[in-house]
Amino acid sequence: MQSINKEELKEKLRETKNFLKDERVITANRLKGKIIGILRDFLKEKGFVELLPVVASPVTDPLSSPETTVSFNVYGYPFQLTKSMIFHKQFAMLAFERIFIFSPNFRIEKKEMAKTGRHLVEFTQFDLEVRGATRKEVMELAEEMIIGLVTRIIDEAKDEMEFFERKLKMPIRPFKVVTYSEAYSKFGKDLEARLSQSSEGHIWLIDFPEKIREFYYLEGERTFYLKDFDLIYPEGFGEAISGGKREWRAEKIRERLKRKRINEDLYSPYLIMLEQGIPPSAGFGIGIERLTRFIAGLESVKFCRLFPKLPGEFGL
Ligand code: ASN
Numbered sequence: 432m433q434s435i436n437k438e439e440l441k442e443k444l445r446e447t448k449n450f451l452k453d454e455r456v457i458t459a460n461r462l463k464g465k466i467i468g469i470l471r472d473f474l475k476e477k478g479f480v481e482l483l484p485v486v487a488s489p490v491t492d493p494l495s496s497p498e499t500t501v502s503f504n505v506y507g508y509p510f511q512l513t514k515s516m517i518f519h520k521q522f523a524m525l526a527f528e529r530i531f532i533f534s535p536n537f538r539i540e541k542k543e544m545a546k547t548g549r550h551l552v553e554f555t556q557f558d559l560e561v562r563g564a565t566r567k568e569v570m571e572l573a574e575e576m577i578i579g580l581v582t583r584i585i586d587e588a589k590d591e592m593e594f595f596e597r598k599l600k601m602p603i604r605p606f607k608v609v610t611y612s613e614a615y616s617k618f619g620k621d622l623e624a625r626l627s628q629s630s631e632g633h634i635w636l637i638d639f640p641e642k643i644r645e646f647y648y649l650e651g652e653r654t655f656y657l658k659d660f661d662l663i664y665p666e667g668f669g670e671a672i673s674g675g676k677r678e679w680r681a682e683k684i685r686e687r688l689k690r691k692r693i694n695e696d697l698y699s700p701y702l703i704m705l706e707q708g709i710p711p712s713a714g715f716g717i718g719i720e721r722l723t724r725f726i727a728g729l730e731s732v733k734f735c736r737l738f739p740k741l742p743g744e745f746g747l
Contacts, residue, residue, distance in 0.1 A: 435745055447747050451737060454594070459734045462584075462591040463723040467533065469583045470557055473576055479559065480527045484534035485519050490700040492517045493645060493693070499538040512537040515716060517647060518701050520560035521677055524710045531559040533719070542743030548731040549669050549721055552740040557722075560714030566658045566676045569713045570635060573662060573672055574604050577633065584726055597728040600632075606662070608635040628667040636661045646687045649676040649711075660715070668725045674715020681705035 435443070450456055471481065489508065491500070492515035501512040516534040523530050536556050544550035561569060581599055585592065592599070609626070614636055618625035626634055637660045638651055648657040659675030678684055681702050688695045695702060720735035733739040740746030 443745055455734045458591050458594045459723055459727055460737060462588055462727055463735055465588050466723055469580050473579050474531045479529040479531045482530050482532045484532050485513055486535060487512055490518055490698060501537055514538050515556060516558045520558060520714055521709055521712060522704055524562045524712045528562045534558050540742040544742040550742055551720060551732055552742055555719040556716040557719055558716040560712050562710050562712050564713040566713055569674060569715055570660060573715060574606055578602055595727045602633050606633045606635055608637055610638040611636060623670055627663045627669050630665045632665050634663045636663055646684060646691060647677055649678045664725050672715050672717045676713040679709055679711045
């Protein structure tokens, strides 16, 4: 294990102290608090129940790279820090029809991700899930939520927006939709960044191929393409939202795990839960620091947390 000597630590803590006094950090975090309040109001009005997060569990989101996981033992049982609340959101559908959670996500991102301005090792995801919903319904909900947020922020965060000299354009509904295949043929591998840079408004990227995506989304009309989506911010701010309609049948997930060459034993708690029966649902998650960064027009998400942990770096 890498350790940090006292002198380095003193220097890091001096940096932290300066960071905590930085007006950009103070203003961005005040703005973040307002954003959180507005999102909460929006879903409460729609009858959503707020749950508190699960921080560690025997099973968590694989994402597209398992090496992002923090694993440890508790009473001899294997646990992982939550990388997203996806499985618990699906399980929670047994109890409630509409839920949301501000959930801490912990992902060991590759060191080079420190430069993107969009990656933190620890961040908060505003996660929601709706029992029996279609993909279209949750996409519409997201659009309404973003328009509602921008409308209230312009009115309720005048000082913060003035400080950042940010003139937010009101997004126009419905947001544009592009399939992954269309975007790939136009932009190639770098499609997310290119879409974001070239787009005037928010844009939906839908129907990802199962090969490159997490295994828990429902297959769409086209074989091996999913009923999922990402929402991409304009102006080069990149990905905002990930979500979709979920697969809820254990045998379908098993087939997919086989095709993706993933050892199903790693996901036993999830598979057994599906076998015992959970309802179909759809939902999504939006990163709060990225959302704050977009609203404020900041170059990095690091200003949107008081104690940011950047990939590859020491953080308090
Ligand atoms: N929150 C996302 C979802 O609901 C999952 C993720 O963050 N990987 O689909």
